[in-house]
Amino acid sequence: MVEPLRRWWRQSDQFDWFTVYLRDRGLQLQWRLATFGFTAVLAALPIVLLGSPVGPDHPLTRAVAVVSAVCGASASVLWLRRWPTRNQSLLFNIVCSLSIAAMCLAMSNPYNGLMGCALFAAVGGFLAYFHALSHMLVNLAVAMLCSAVSAARLLADTGDMSLTVAALLTVVALNVGVPFGIESLVHTLRTDLRNSDRDPLTGLLDRRGFYTALHELAVSQHPGGGYLNLTMIDLDDFKKVNDTHGHAAGDHVLVNVGVVLRKTCRTDALLCRLGGEEFVVADSDEPVQHVATMERVRRELVTVPFGVTASFGTCTVTADPGGARDRPEFVEHLIRVADTAMYRSKRAGGDRIHHQRLDQVGPE
Known part of the structure; x- marks a missing residue:
């Protein structure tokens, strides 16, 4: 009682x-x-x-x-x-x-x-x-x-x-x-x-749940007193797993990636499967610590079957709850910036992290 x-x-x-x-x-x-x-x-x-x-x-x-x-x-x-x-x-x-x-x-x-x-x-x-x-x-x-x-x-x-x-x-x-x-x-x-608002395969947040939770996290921060980090993760050559081993094997890989994220990231981090082989992580940790966490995730992916690797793109902004409240489109902007950073990692050969720091949230 x-x-x-x-x-x-x-x-x-x-x-x-x-x-x-x-x-x-x-x-x-x-x-x-x-x-x-x-x-x-x-x-x-x-x-x-x-x-x-x-x-x-x-x-x-x-x-x-x-x-x-x-x-x-x-x-x-x-x-x-x-x-x-x-x-x-x-x-x-x-x-x-x-x-x-x-x-x-x-x-x-x-x-x-x-x-x-x-x-x-x-x-x-x-x-x-x-x-x-x-x-x-x-x-x-x-x-x-x-x-x-x-x-x-x-x-x-x-x-x-x-x-x-x-x-x-x-x-x-x-x-x-x-x-x-x-x-x-x-x-x-x-x-x-x-x-x-959960992805039925991995149990992580789906796109709608992530957008809502990320906006809630952003507006709850103290102005100038913290950070908001977001990382896009895209599995390298995931199509080969499906083509070679079948979609059941691909689903098994996605589930295991979700397990790695839960095991490695902060307990209060927002973990999401955006769709396909794309994942996204957000937290309010120090930027250096967030990048270090993503590096641990990258290394932990060796435990996932079929030798899967991933390309990471991280984006960090200084906490601005007023800007987040007044510009709801900031979530899309953060994801676009992190997505661009992730593709730089992919073009460089994959299995690496590219980090970008923004001074403020605003339209590109």
Whole structure:
């Protein structure tokens, strides 16, 4: 029981993965517009309630309502400009959570304030889609604190225990059920999608899975604080193996190449079979270390049947998560550069590595 809870707690957030998922399916604009619209409508509520007898009725609480409305409206504009970074997204959620708390506590009618705490479930749901469990729990803590204060006010004003308990249970159920239900669904979806993006022969990532994982790796790097390495590997004279020994033998070779890559590369490296006899490896290691790893792979290929060798082309760029986020075509560019380097190795006779370093990611 304890170990599953630990694994659950240690799960990474989904921001980079879900960002890439939505981008690849052309859904980012819809999400931006929907988030902007929903946030803008919520930001208008405190202003609307200023005209209600159950709304803020004191100069201080009215000022709090106006400030929360302005903060919410300002946060919504973020989604009109562009897709946010992870930190911008977290800031957006903090602003929304605090604005909801301020609005609920500013209500002159504590019942309305308590029921308004149900809006924290929307923030929790967003955090469940994009961020980590710890962020969800912080939002839940704010929601529960705000709910407890509003419930205490309601009980003091009305003396109606049944009404207070019923309202509080409704708010708690929404703030727990919605975010945690979404979190479970998203993590299951992520696991299933990653398992489906596999080459059925070697078990390595296929092209689609690799592109998604590489973009996620790139945007998660610290600016100027690391590297992104990519190596194209093409087996030399692989056609002779198929022609001489049959396609079953060729498949056996490909499977064994996958075994060599798993055994030799870093455990967090992205390993992919692009198709045919082409493989690609990506990691965030130091460039010199990455080249050394590829040299070990080259030497380990002697263990593969039928004397197979390979030509390697490596490409290294300095980490630039902003550029990766703004130019999704950077993956294709890296592959083209590494592919060009690989063909230089092949033209030089094969069974060697050609390395190229780029200062930035951009079009050729």
